[in-house]
Amino acid sequence: MPAHRTQVGIIGAGPAGLLLGHLLHTRGIDSVILERHGRAHVVERVRAGVLEQGTVDLLRDLGLGARLAREGMRHAGLFLSFGGERHHVDMAELTGGRAITIYGQNEVVKDLIDARIATGRPLAFEVADVEIGGIETTRPSIHYRQAGRAETLACDFVAGCDGFHGVSRASLPAGAVRVYERTYPFGWLGILAEAAPSCAELVYARHDRGFALFSMRSPAITRLYLQCAPDEDLADWSDDRIWSELAARFACRDGWTPAAGPILQKGVTPMRSFVVDPMAHGRLYLAGDAAHIVPPTGAKGLNLAVADVWRLADALARFYRDGSTTELDTYSERGLRRAWRAQRFSWWMTSALHKAETENPFDALRQHAELDYLVSSRAALTSFAESYVGAPLS
Ligand code: RFL
Numbered sequence: 432m433p434a435h436r437t438q439v440g441i442i443g444a445g446p447a448g449l450l451l452g453h454l455l456h457t458r459g460i461d462s463v464i465l466e467r468h469g470r471a472h473v474v475e476r477v478r479a480g481v482l483e484q485g486t487v488d489l490l491r492d493l494g495l496g497a498r499l500a501r502e503g504m505r506h507a508g509l510f511l512s513f514g515g516e517r518h519h520v521d522m523a524e525l526t527g528g529r530a531i532t533i534y535g536q537n538e539v540v541k542d543l544i545d546a547r548i549a550t551g552r553p554l555a556f557e558v559a560d561v562e563i564g565g566i567e568t569t570r571p572s573i574h575y576r577q578a579g580r581a582e583t584l585a586c587d588f589v590a591g592c593d594g595f596h597g598v599s600r601a602s603l604p605a606g607a608v609r610v611y612e613r614t615y616p617f618g619w620l621g622i623l624a625e626a627a628p629s630c631a632e633l634v635y636a637r638h639d640r641g642f643a644l645f646s647m648r649s650p651a652i653t654r655l656y657l658q659c660a661p662d663e664d665l666a667d668w669s670d671d672r673i674w675s676e677l678a679a680r681f682a683c684r685d686g687w688t689p690a691a692g693p694i695l696q697k698g699v700t701p702m703r704s705f706v707v708d709p710m711a712h713g714r715l716y717l718a719g720d721a722a723h724i725v726p727p728t729g730a731k732g733l734n735l736a737v738a739d740v741w742r743l744a745d746a747l748a749r750f751y752r753d754g755s756t757t758e759l760d761t762y763s764e765r766g767l768r769r770a771w772r773a774q775r776f777s778w779w780m781t782s783a784l785h786k787a788e789t790e791n792p793f794d795a796l797r798q799h800a801e802l803d804y805l806v807s808s809r810a811a812l813t814s815f816a817e818s819y820v821g822a823p824l825s
Pocket residue numbers: 442443444445446447448465466467468473477478479480481482536558561592593594595596597598619621700718719720721727729730731732733734735736
């Protein structure tokens with residue numbers, strides 16, 4: 432059985448794993464990244480679109496922001512639509528100039544893969560049967576198969592960056608962690624359409640028919656979401672039905688509506704809040720969706736993954752510099768603090784904007800009052816904008 436050795440074995444080539452590999456590289460630390468899927472699949476997966484200011488600043492400071500600066504769309508504000516009115520929220524003005532940038536997660540992943548390949552450090556796609564051993568020792572290892580051959584990677588540390596359905600979290604000994612979870616009785620039907628965005632900023636809409644979100648990927652591509660059942664059957668959604676439902680949910684007195692065009696892709700995502708505590712055990716450290724999931728309404732998932740690996744890379748660098756585990760020992764505690772803040776905000780946005788889980792008319796009016804208060808109070812708007820653009824990396 433061929434054996435290899437590295438300092439940090441990274442499972443998963445999503446944003447968390449790839450960025451961690453790069454951050455370690457800049458500190459002279461060796462890593463091997465193992466990914467279950469092929470490169471094309473990883474690059475083509477359409478997911479997040481909103482990068483917080485701190486994420487954009489980090490990618491730029493790492494020299495990875497050239498295409499992001501050219502093609503990313505900086506948004507200083509957004510719209511909240513409810514009760515037939517669209518309200519503009521000037522996030523930059525409320526936060527001393529902070530903003531979000533629209534740049535597809537798959538574009539971030541593409542840039543990170545190119546950067547990884549340029550470093551010459553290992554990145555293996557299509558690895559199967561990944562198993563982690565020895566996490567309670569100082570010599571953990573990763574066993575896997577590549578092109579049918581059994582391989583073993585000996586490491587100092589293992590970083591579990593393999594998302595919600597990966598093997599890393601499942602490798603923690605039963606009883607060592609506690610899980611906090613909430614599922615929602617709805618999902619999002621997301622589409623990508625070949626249509627020039629008809630609004631320059633995002634529109635989050637609360638409507639009695641359900642939530643809708645208008646976003647974009649480029650000056651030619653619109654991204655839209657509709658609240659639906661978690662197990663919604665896409666076969667029930669013709670293109671015509673999707674456009675008329677979107678028009679109904681975004682209907683407002685200023686007459687704005689999303690421009691329609693050929694639908695390039697459709698998908699349904701269930702919604703969940705999930706946290707594992709602690710985010711580490713022995714020499715295994717979890718980062719990103721492997722450790723926590725937020726409903727996408729607050730646009731926090733990818734940004735939390737970035738904050739995790741930024742912290743983890745620093746803690747590992749400290750260990751290799753002077754043998755201190757001080758920062759590794761507090762990695763989980765610091766990560767959970769940020770993760771719970773994101774959970775709070777994502778839950779709040781989800782419950783304020785989605786059709787209530789009960790059909791009780793009280794909830795509909797309470798939601799309306801919540802949003803009405805938000806847009807009429809500068810204090811409430813400042814709090815909202817501060818959470819939405821995200822805290823600086825910490
Ligand atoms: P990922 O991206 O899931 O990557 C994990 C990688 O690990 C691989 N893997 C394995 N590899 C080897 N062996 C195994 N056994 C493995 N098991 C899994 C997988 O193939 C994959 O390549 O996790 P990561 O890196 O933690 O990144 C997290 C983000 O992907 C996620 O939080 C965001 O996409 C969430 N999200 C959003 N986040 C934002 O910050 N802003 C947004 O606007 C936003 N919108 C969204 C979203 C997620 C969505 N969906 C589809 C869940 C919109 C949607 C619709």
